[in-house]
Amino acid sequence: MGYVKGLEVEGYRGLRKASxxxxxxxxxxxxxxxxxxSSLxxxxxxxxxxxDGLKHVVKRRGWFGLASAEALFHGRDSEIKIRITLEDGSWEEVIIRRSAPTVGHIEALKAKGLDASKLYALSISAKGKVAGDATFYxxxxxxCLTLFEKGEGMVYGATFIDWNSVYSYGTPEEAYSTMVKEGGEEAKEAVIKTLQAEYEELRDIAVLRAYDEWVLHLTFKDGAVPYYVAGDGIRYALMYLMAVSTPKxxxxLMEEPELHAHPRLMKIVANSILHTHRERRNQVFLSTHSLELIEMLIEQAEKLxxxxxxxxxYRLALKxxxxxxxxxxxxxxLDAVKKLEWDLRR
Structure with a gap:
């Protein structure tokens, strides 16, 4: 697909205008x-x-109910416009609007036992190689329920990793299945080997049956531990490693990959980010508050x-x-960090 080269946003969350x-x-x-x-x-x-992207965004903030949909819009704006340009000069544009149920949708919702008057409606229109229209309730x-008017075109390879991905049942299992299916045992062994640099007793990762559910497990020397009761650090590291080892x-898109990470574990994550860019030709966007992670990325990038x-x-400020x-x-x-000792976060 080539790299994303530019992004323009109007009316999305706190971003009245961004380019x-x-x-x-x-x-x-x-x-x-x-x-x-995070909004970027x-x-x-x-x-x-x-x-899928809009559904993910609503889900990750969905604990706040209808207000989560309302909060997508900047202030009283009624429209969101997002446009990306790609390396080959092509573009994709998405427009999201506050909406109201149509007569046909009211009947479709009623058939599902839903009252349209108690739902928040969003219309979304995509133009470019990805094209289509839908209404979200x-x-x-x-x-979030999606009713499609039409949908066609290509699908871009994109993965979003955040706290919701780490804690939601099914997401780690899906990441593991995708890794094995697309990357094979080679990808799995690479993830295990990378983690063993920090967790020497780790032997395997696998989806096993537990409490009538298929659950991702980490197998250590003394037995298997369900992913969801393992420490936060290894959970975050495993999710990021599975994500960066599979796509090509x-x-x-990574939100704060340094969360719960010991510096040694953070270095593993930093190296995996550089590896997935160099070896898998993936483009990476990440947010961070960690000066250590920034310095690790810069120093390792120089060595490579x-x-x-x-x-x-990109040092950002919103006014x-x-x-x-x-x-x-x-x-x-490199100059700013090494010679001037700047904290690039400030």
Missing amino acids: LTDFAGINVFVGKNGSGK LEALYIALKPF VDPSGK EAVL GLKDQDLKI NGVLYSKVYTLSEA
Whole structure:
């Protein structure tokens, strides 16, 4: 599909207007809380996978019910516009609007036992190589029902990894199945070997039957442990490693991969990000608050001989809904960190 080279966003969450260009192979978003990092990752995901992306965004914030759908819009804006440009000059555009149920949809919802008056309606229209129209209905619990008008075109390879991916039952199992199906035993062995650098007693990872469910397990020297009761650090690391080891020529969107990570484990994650870009030709976008992770990425990138087009750091600031950014290429980031001892997060 080629790299995403530019992103324009209007009316999405805190972003009244945002425009970023000339993305690299690895793009690191840094900034204070509320500076738009997560919103940019979500906007990219929606642009690449309009229908699955919007459903994912509503789900990850769905605990707040109907307000989660309302909060997609900036202030009183009634329309969201997201547009990406790709390396070959093509583009994808997604428009999301506040909507109201049609007569046909009211009947379809009634057949499913749902009252349209108690649902929040969103219409979404995608143009470009991914094309289609749909209406989303969000219920008070945050669950999302999709009614398609039409859908066609290609599907871009894109994966979003965040706290919801780590904690939601089914997501780690799906990631494991995808890894084995697409990457084979080679990908699985690579993940195990990488984790063993920090967890020497780890022997295997596998989906096993437990409490009438198929659950991902980590097998150690003394027995198997269900993924969901393992430590937060190894869970985050495993999810990121499975995600970066499988795709090829895709886009990976990562929110704060440093969470719960010991510095040694963080180095493993940093190296896996660089590896997936170099060896799997994946483009990576990630948000972080960790100066250690930033420095690890920069230092390891230098050792690997990566160029300016391989890694960029975007320092973000949001003022009255308008996004501002200071961009550091790899060489500029190296100078800033090593010579000037700058904290690139500030």
